[in-house]
Amino acid sequence: MNKPDLLQWQKLQADLRAAGHRRLVVVEGDRDASLAWLGSLLPVLPVTPGVWTGSVEDQPEPSLTSIKPVEGRRWLGRELACVVWDGWQGNPPDSFAALSGTLSAGGLFFWLMPPLADWGGFEDPDYWRTGLDGAAGHPFAARLARIVASDSDVIRVNPSVNPQPDLPEIPVAGEAFEVGATADQRALVEDLVRTGLGRRRRPLVVTADRGRGKSAALGMAAVRLLQEGRQRVVVTAPEQGAVKTLFHHARLAAGQVSGPEMGTDNVAVGDQGRLQYLPLERLLAEQPDAEVVMVDEAAGIPSDLLKQVLLGWPRVIFSTTVHGYEGSGRGFAIRFRSVLDTETPHWRGASLTAPIRWSASDPLEPLTRQMFLLDAEAPAAEGDSSGVVVERWSPAIAGDQELKEAFGLLVDAHYRTSPGDLRQWMDDPAAVSWRLTCNGVLVGVLWATAEGGLESELAEQVMMGKRRLRGHLLPQSLATHSGFAEAASQRLLRVVRVAVSAEVRHRGLGQKLVAAARDHARRQGLDAIGTSFGGNAGLVSFWQQCGLEPVRLGLKREASSGEYPLQMLSGVSSNGTALARHLRIRLAEHWLILLPRNWSDLEPGLALQLTGGLPPVAPLNEDDRRDLRSFAEGHRGFDLAVPVLAKLSMQPEVIGLVLASGSQSLWARAVLQGWSWQGLQVTKDCLGREQGENALRKVVHNILQNRPDL
Ligand SMILES: CC(=O)SCCNC(=O)CCNC(=O)[C@H](O)C(C)(C)COP(=O)(O)OP(=O)(O)OC[C@H]1O[C@@H](n2cnc3c(N)ncnc32)[C@H](O)[C@@H]1OP(=O)(O)O
Ligand SMILES: Nc1ncnc2c1ncn2[C@@H]1O[C@H](COP(=O)(O)OP(=O)(O)OP(=O)(O)O)[C@@H](O)[C@H]1O
Structure with missing residues (x-):
């Protein structure tokens, strides 16, 4: 019979829990056989709370919550005993990575998939969402298969072939793993308290990987501060949901009852003291008289608003996640560091390394890190900008170290760079990339993609808003919103991302990368080179230096950057040049009426720059x-x-x-x-x-x- 040995699995799960570990179990091959196999195993394992990323009808265990594959990020911040991920329904990388981070010690992550050898050719149902369906190959999935195959901690089962593989022996130490404050976290709480009680303008910036206990530490420290005489501590974050953990631990520290459904507005401590959450806009508008302001998930807030908080209150603490599942905070650290260095040169940094909810020897965290390059780092650039070489390069065929460095550069430069971007970069057949090295050290990357080239009838329909296409961001947006069908029929090269190491910026390297992309566009007979990004004055200058001109400003601020999306274009062919000119003249004709109606809150420097x-x-x-x-x-x-x-x-x-x-x-x-x-x-x-x-x-x-x- 194709059945698992239940006792062995129960022992494995108990040992994992005692060791503070989680494991990935890849259930390969025939999906029906896999579901039947899970159907006999799951009832004897602790699986609640747990999720299943497939339809309710196929659910292998009724107590699992059925979710869509893309919904994993909604579970961040919660704890799951088990995840059953149905890869046959799609493998959106951000969601997968997020769910792996919700698994608590002893948790098993079952991943149903075709046999590993087939992953590169597997038509993942999630590909259509970002236009990757039908691509000739899928190097991202093939790379995942290689990593999974070479990790001896991954448990592999093919129920139709070998339903009972040898399960690993988990070495269990004398004392079972328990969730609780780490020495790291206790030290951070003391540091936070010192900052909150200390002299003015010595901001503290806390950065750590996800799940290290930063938010909890802020909550505990806030209560200590109130107990030691501070009267008002205000906390803010990009959204209220982000401070749940902070308030939970604040209540516990204050000796109060706390539960998952309790509010996150206020905690009273003693007769006078109050910990209060305020949305950022209210904090800045009301300017409350708080002695300490804490900003959690600071990477989600644009740096100019962080600067207002920094300068607005005497004691400010910023905290943010680096190597997150939904993007990285390191770009934030870099961008915001220059503000800190200028405004408050005495700022201090603090960090947490030990995980809280699993032990430091847990194998699942390093595995997901490697799979999705969550810890990708740009190589250290010494500031040397000689020996410049710009060359075509492809993430799809790069070695892992090279890939990690190049992706690290993108991650450092843009905090919302997520595992999904890695998949898009590797798999998009229309992608073209360049890298720039100085004396052999990678310091610059440009990722572009060819868009547009639609048949004129389809382009007309896109212009009229009757059709929407996946991908084709720039042509589609220019056709639909600016009203030019030819924007969709012309072939454009859109620069998706360009990044240069902070140490060697302002030396013309970024422009060299864009020039290489423009050259390519010309040689390929494309019509224009363009870009779309969260508009700010510095970046507009950069793109103008590269010869691109603004052609459209979006109506809604981007959630990721907090800025209005701005599209810039430069013609390469005569048709492309005519289109760019036409778009600009049209924008100019409407500008003085649209600006006060739609962009009255645009940063004034940018409003002037665009007008000029x-x-x-x-x-x-x-x-x-x-x-x-x-x-x-x-x-x-x-x-x-x-x-x-x-x-x-x-x-x-x-x-x-x-x-x-x-x-x-x-x-x-x-x-x-x-x-x-x-x-x-x-x-x-x-x-x-x-x-x-x-x-x-x-x-x-x-x-x-x-x-x-x-
Ligand atoms: C679609 C997109 O990718 S948009 C996102 C672009 N990428 C990023 O924001 C990532 C972080 N930033 C970077 O990696 C770099 O700053 C880049 C890629 C934007 C520019 O790279 P660099 O090598 O510094 O550009 P380069 O030296 O060729 O050009 C610099 C010129 O651009 C303009 N410029 C670039 N950054 C800024 C800035 N922050 N403020 C004002 N002007 C700027 C200036 O005119 C500057 O000239 P200057 O050095 O004489 O002042
Ligand atoms: N001292 C503690 N005792 C028990 N549980 C804790 C403790 N510190 C943190 N936790 C729990 O560990 C989890 C992660 O903590 P927390 O959210 O504070 O980490 P974080 O570093 O802020 O992570 P994120 O980047 O996800 O916000 C939460 O579920 C939290 O309740």
Whole structure:
């Protein structure tokens, strides 16, 4: 009979729990046989709470919760005794990695799949979601198969061939593993308490892998601070769900009852003390009088908002996950470090290494790390930028060390780089990549993908919003939102990611990588090179230096960067050049009406930069000049001068003068973004209407003096 030896599995599970380990069990081959095999094994194992990533009808054990394969990330922060992952239904990497992190000590992760040798050719049902279906090969899955095959801690079962493989002996130490504070965590709590009680402006930045107990430590430390005399500790995070663990451990530390369904708004300690959660916007708007502010999952918050928190309160603690399942916090650490170095050079870093919910010798964590390159690190760049070589390179055929370094560079540069991106990069047949080395050390990577080239009928339908295609981000968005069907029929090379090591930035290396991609686009007869990213002033400058121009700004801020998506393009063929020009002129024609309606909260520097980068729609006429002079000399009020001031902003080189005026933010918001005087007072752009108008008059006066030709 194809049945497992139940007693052996029960012993294995008990030994794993005592050792604080979890294991991956790959159940290979025929799916029905695998389900039957699991159906006889699971009832004798502890499987609740547990999940099954398949349909309810196929569920091998009724007490498992049936979820869709993509829903794993929703379980982050919870603990599962068992995961049964039906790979036949799809293997979205982010979700898989997230679920593996929810498994507690003693947990088994069953993975149903075809035989390992077939993984590279297996048409994973999840491929369609990101347009990878039908690709000739799947190097990402083939690599996973190699890793699984070479890991002796993975248990492999093929129920139709060998239903009872030899199970490993788990060495169990004298004392069984128990979840509890590690020495690391206790030391961190002391450090946090010292920071919270200490002198001003010595921020602490806590970084660690997932599940090290950072959030819990913040909760425990907050309570200690309140017990030791602080009255108000405020915690914030990208979303309220992220502070559940923090509040749970705060309640326990305060000797209160805590349960999973309890709120995360407030914990009172003693007569006066209060730990309170505030969403970031409220924290910044209300500026509460807190002695200590803690920011959990700080990588999920744009650095300019973190900076406001940093400067707004006397004692600030930031905490974030590095090597997360849904993206990495190291990019955050790098980006935010420059803010810290400038604003508060005495900031300190702290870290936690020991896992809390499983033992340090658990084999599942290092395995998932390797599978999804969760710990990918860019090689140390010494700051040497000589001996530059730019070359085509492919992640699909790279050795593991090379791949790890290149992916590490992308991860460092973009904190939302996730395992799903690795799969896309390796498997997308339209992907082309380059790497840049300095004296043999990898310091730059560019990943691009060819998009568009749709038949004209389909392109028309995409333009009219009647069809949506997977992939083709840039052409689709330009066709649908900007209204140009030819954007979907032309062939564009979209730069998905470009990254240069922080140590060697601003030396022209990034531009070299983009030039290589542009060259390729030209040689391949493509029409344009473009990109789409969370717009900020620095990156817009970079892309402008590379010859790309803004052609579209999205209407909704991206969840990942907190910024508006911006698309930039540069023609390579004559058709592409005409399209880019056409798109820009169209954007320019609409800009002054769209900007205040849709992007009034756009960062003012970026609003000015984009305005200055657009072609002028119409030159100033005699009436405009008269109005400008009247405004500058005080005969005409601001309210009636706004249209002419806005028109003035779009004249060549005017924005340069505005940027140099010292009133740039006031100009952007009052003239271009439609702000009220009241709002401008709150942001301290002016003291009130009179002072604001006078400042703007001065700017106009200066522009008229400098540019008599206008
Ligand atoms: C689709 C996408 O990938 S968008 C995301 C781009 N990648 C990232 O944000 C990752 C982190 N950043 C990086 O890796 C690098 O800063 C890159 C790739 C953006 C630029 O690489 P570099 O090698 O520094 O660019 P390079 O030296 O060729 O060009 C620098 C010019 O770009 C502009 N620029 C680049 N970064 C900035 C910035 N933060 N602020 C202002 N201008 C900037 C400037 O004009 C700069 O000229 P300067 O050095 O004379 O001031
Ligand atoms: N001292 C402790 N005793 C018991 N359980 C703990 C302790 N510290 C943390 N935990 C538990 O371990 C898990 C991970 O802790 P926590 O969320 O604080 O880690 P983290 O490093 O903040 O991870 P993440 O990056 O996932 O937020 C949680 O389930 C938490 O309740």
